[in-house]
Amino acid sequence: MSSNPKLQVEIVTGERVVYEEQDVDMVMAPGADGALGILPRHAALFSLLSAGELIVRKGTDEQELAVFGGFLEVVNNRVMILADTAERIEEIDEERAERARQRAEAALQEATTAVEIEAALASLRRARVRSNLARRRRGPRADVSRPTG
Amino acid sequence: MATTREIRRRIRSIGNITQITRAMEMVSAAKMRRAQERVSASRAYSDRIRIMIAGLAGLTDLEEGAYPLLQQRPVERASIIVMTSDKGLAGALNSNVIRHTAEFIRDDIDGRTEIIALGRKGRDFFRKTQYPLTAEFVSLEDWPSIEDLRPVVDIAISDFTRGKVDAVYVANTRFVNTLTQRPQVQQLLPITPEFDDEAEEEVRDFIFEPSREAVLNGLLPRYVEVQIYQAMLDALASEHSARMVAMRNATENANELLDDLTLTYNKVRQTQITAEVSEIAAGALALG
Numbered sequence: 001m002s003s004n005p006k007l008q009v010e011i012v013t014g015e016r017v018v019y020e021e022q023d024v025d026m027v028m029a030p031g032a033d034g035a036l037g038i039l040p041r042h043a044a045l046f047s048l049l050s051a052g053e054l055i056v057r058k059g060t061d062e063q064e065l066a067v068f069g070g071f072l073e074v075v076n077n078r079v080m081i082l083a084d085t086a087e088r089i090e091e092i093d094e095e096r097a098e099r100a101r102q103r104a105e106a107a108l109q110e111a112t113t114a115v116e117i118e119a120a121l122a123s124l125r126r127a128r129v130r131s132n133l134a135r136r137r138r139g140p141r142a143d144v145s146r147p148t149g
Numbered sequence: 150m151a152t153t154r155e156i157r158r159r160i161r162s163i164g165n166i167t168q169i170t171r172a173m174e175m176v177s178a179a180k181m182r183r184a185q186e187r188v189s190a191s192r193a194y195s196d197r198i199r200i201m202i203a204g205l206a207g208l209t210d211l212e213e214g215a216y217p218l219l220q221q222r223p224v225e226r227a228s229i230i231v232m233t234s235d236k237g238l239a240g241a242l243n244s245n246v247i248r249h250t251a252e253f254i255r256d257d258i259d260g261r262t263e264i265i266a267l268g269r270k271g272r273d274f275f276r277k278t279q280y281p282l283t284a285e286f287v288s289l290e291d292w293p294s295i296e297d298l299r300p301v302v303d304i305a306i307s308d309f310t311r312g313k314v315d316a317v318y319v320a321n322t323r324f325v326n327t328l329t330q331r332p333q334v335q336q337l338l339p340i341t342p343e344f345d346d347e348a349e350e351e352v353r354d355f356i357f358e359p360s361r362e363a364v365l366n367g368l369l370p371r372y373v374e375v376q377i378y379q380a381m382l383d384a385l386a387s388e389h390s391a392r393m394v395a396m397r398n399a400t401e402n403a404n405e406l407l408d409d410l411t412l413t414y415n416k417v418r419q420t421q422i423t424a425e426v427s428e429i430a431a432g433a434l435a436l437g
Binding site: 010012013014015016017031032033036043044045046047048070071073075080082084085 | 187190191193194195197198201294295296351352354355356357358359363364367368371374375378
C-alpha cells in the first residue's frame with residue numbers, strides 16, 4: 001500500500017454501472033443511521049443507505065449523485081455502492097424533478113390508507129432529493145454552465 | 150404446368166419474404182447483443198449481493214421466522230413465474246419453456262400450483278389449463294427495468310411471506326449460446342443461501358450498520374429482485390437469438406425456393422419457346 005492511499009469508488013445498480021472512479025479522496029453518503037463520510041483507510045463497513053445525496057470528492061472535483069436506498073460497502077479502500085437506484089447529477093432533469101415533487105405532494109394530500117401515505121412519502125422523498133440536487137447544480141455554477149434567464 | 154407469369158409473381162413475392170426475414174434476423178441479432186450486455190452490466194451487483202448473503206447467512210443466527218424469505222416449509226402450494234415471449238416467430242422457444250414447466254409441475258411439485266405468466270405465449274397456454282393464473286404480465290416494455298418488474302417481485306414475495314405459497318419458481322430459457330437455449334426451472338423462494346466459508350471469512354470483520362440482521366433483511370428482497378431481472382434478460386437474450394436463428398433458416402429456405410422456382414421458370418420458358426418455334430416451323434412447312 002502506498003503511503004497515501006486513495007479510494008476506489010464504484011456505484012452500481014441492478015441495471016448498470018453508474019459511476020466508477022480511482023484516486024478518490026472522500027465519499028459522503030446517506031447512511032441509514034445518518035450521514036457517512038468515508039476516507040481512505042476506513043475500516044471494513046457494510047451499511048444500509050437511505051435516499052439522499054452522495055458526494056464523491058477527488059482533488060477539487062466533486063461529483064454529486066442521487067441515490068435511493070441500497071448498500072454501501074468499504075473494504076481495503078474500495079467503496080462499492082449497491083444502489084437500488086442512482087443517478088448522476090447531470091442525468092437529472094430539473095423540470096421533471098420539480099413536477100414529480102408537486103405530484104408527490106398532491107398524492108400525499110389525497111392519501112388515506114397507511115400504505116398510500118407510505119408510498120407517497122417515499123416518492124416525495126425521492127422527488128425532493130432529485131429536485132434539490134438539480135437546483136443546486138444550476139445555482140452556483142449557472143454562470144459557467146449555461147446563460148441565466 | 151404453371152404459366153411463366155404465375156411463376157414470376159411467386160419469385161417476386163418470395164424475394165420480398167427474404168428481405169423481411171433478413172431484416173428481422175439482423176434486428177434480432179442486435180437485440181440479442183443488447184440483452185447480453187445488460188446481463189453483464191447487472192452482474193457486478195448480483196455477484197456482490199450473493200457473496201454478502203452467503204457470508205452473512207453463515208455468521209447470523211438464522212432463527213425461525215426472523216428472515217421470512219429464507220423460511221423453508223414443506224411445499225404444499227407453489228407458484229411458478231413463467232417467462233415466455235409476447236411475439237412468435239421464435240422457433241420452438243416458447244413451446245420448450247411451456248413443456249418444461251408442465252413437466253416440472255407434474256414431476257417435482259406435489260401440491261397445488263399457480264402460474265404467474267410473464268409474456269403472452271405462456272399466458273395463452275396456461276389459461277387453457279387447470280392451473281390458476283395468479284397474475285399475468287403481457288406487453289411489458291421491450292427492455293423492462295427492475296422498476297417495471299417490481300409488481301412481479303411484490304407478488305412473489307407477498308404470496309410467499311403470507312404463506313399463500315410455500316415456494317416460488319422461475320421458468321425461463323437459459324441463454325447458453327446463439328444456437329443453444331435451454332429451458333429451465335429455478336427456485337426463487339425460499340432463498341437457499343450457499344454457505345460459503347470464504348465469504349464468511351470476508352464478512353467476519355465488517356462493521357454492519359445498523360446491524361447484521363437489518364442488512365441481511367435488506368439484501369434478501371434485492372436479491373429476489375435482481376434474480377427476476379436477470380432471468381428476464383436471459384429469457385430476452387434467448388428469445389432474440391431463437392428468432393435470429395429461425396429467421397436465418399427462413400431466409401435460407403426462401404433462397405432455396407427461389408433457386409427452384411427460377412429453374413422451373415427457365416424450363417417453362419424454354420418449353421414455350423420450343424413449342425412456338427416448332428409451331429412456326431410446322432406452319433411454314435404446311436404453307437410451303
